[in-house]
Amino acid sequence: MNRRTFIKNAGLITAVFYAMPARMAVCRKGVQEKLMLLRYDTEWWGEPAEMAGFLEKLVKVHRQDEIPVTMFCRGFTLENMKLEFTAFHQETADDPLFDMQDHSYSHVGLGYERGKPVDILEADYERSFQIHSEIFGRRPTGIAICGTSDDGPFLPGFDATEKSKAEFEMVVKLGTRMINSNLSGIDGSREFINYKLLGHPEVMGFVSGYSDTAWMYRKEYGDPVEYMLKEVRTRSEQNEHMPVMFHDWVAWQKAPDKELSHVREIAETGRKLGYTLVTHLDCYHNKQLWQKASNHMSWFPVQKD
Numbered sequence: 001m002n003r004r005t006f007i008k009n010a011g012l013i014t015a016v017f018y019a020m021p022a023r024m025a026v027c028r029k030g031v032q033e034k035l036m037l038l039r040y041d042t043e044w045w046g047e048p049a050e051m052a053g054f055l056e057k058l059v060k061v062h063r064q065d066e067i068p069v070t071m072f073c074r075g076f077t078l079e080n081m082k083l084e085f086t087a088f089h090q091e092t093a094d095d096p097l098f099d100m101q102d103h104s105y106s107h108v109g110l111g112y113e114r115g116k117p118v119d120i121l122e123a124d125y126e127r128s129f130q131i132h133s134e135i136f137g138r139r140p141t142g143i144a145i146c147g148t149s150d151d152g153p154f155l156p157g158f159d160a161t162e163k164s165k166a167e168f169e170m171v172v173k174l175g176t177r178m179i180n181s182n183l184s185g186i187d188g189s190r191e192f193i194n195y196k197l198l199g200h201p202e203v204m205g206f207v208s209g210y211s212d213t214a215w216m217y218r219k220e221y222g223d224p225v226e227y228m229l230k231e232v233r234t235r236s237e238q239n240e241h242m243p244v245m246f247h248d249w250v251a252w253q254k255a256p257d258k259e260l261s262h263v264r265e266i267a268e269t270g271r272k273l274g275y276t277l278v279t280h281l282d283c284y285h286n287k288q289l290w291q292k293a294s295n296h297m298s299w300f301p302v303q304k305d
């Protein structure tokens, strides 16, 4: 291969890598620490009695197996189960295994093509943040974006429209420092980012995916645990991070048992395969993980004429 052909090919390979963020982690094999992020979107809207025992079991299981977890809680749910969450807070406030963050007050949509006006969204988030303050003694710094069916398609990123940019600016103003990785061209289930593109390099984007509403509640992939363990193994082989999104009501009301056995099995499998289990706040404190200037592979040998 002559030098010019090599340069051409190297350029082509680089272009392919840039176009395939999903594969980039493979290039970093042996360099990147694989992280597993378990979270519960905590959003139960019905009778508190139907969730009775859940928080106690969660504390017991996550402590016993030392499984760090982030709870993205709706303000409504905290209000609806105030006694339960106050007791939970008393038990876990000083325990770094439990990271308490936000999921809006009314499960409102952020980053959708037809969302509610920004001032309505702001009021919804502010209301939720205030309830967090009342119960947990602090405002949340993280948001997990809610899935909704009445706001139209989910936009490819917060950078997509003027309205979605304004929505992002609004949540940052409220104190948000971590939210789903949500920019055009970014694979939100695989990449940690920062939001420098929108003027906020201090805000982390985190990996998100594998909702149990799909694999456990709707059983879209056959046996739920078998499917998830297969996915953990695949991501491990590719040296990629592994996000898992449980929901309070799915884990308690739709799982095969009330021992959170499926959570334990997924966490244990991840650990055996070399994953480090972390909360979202742990990730935020790991600045190296998300504050890089870009996600490009800077070590790739670039040939110049």
Ligand SMILES: [Zn+2]
Residues within 6 Å of the ligand: 041, 043, 103, 107, 145, 146, 147
């Ligand atoms: Zn939700």
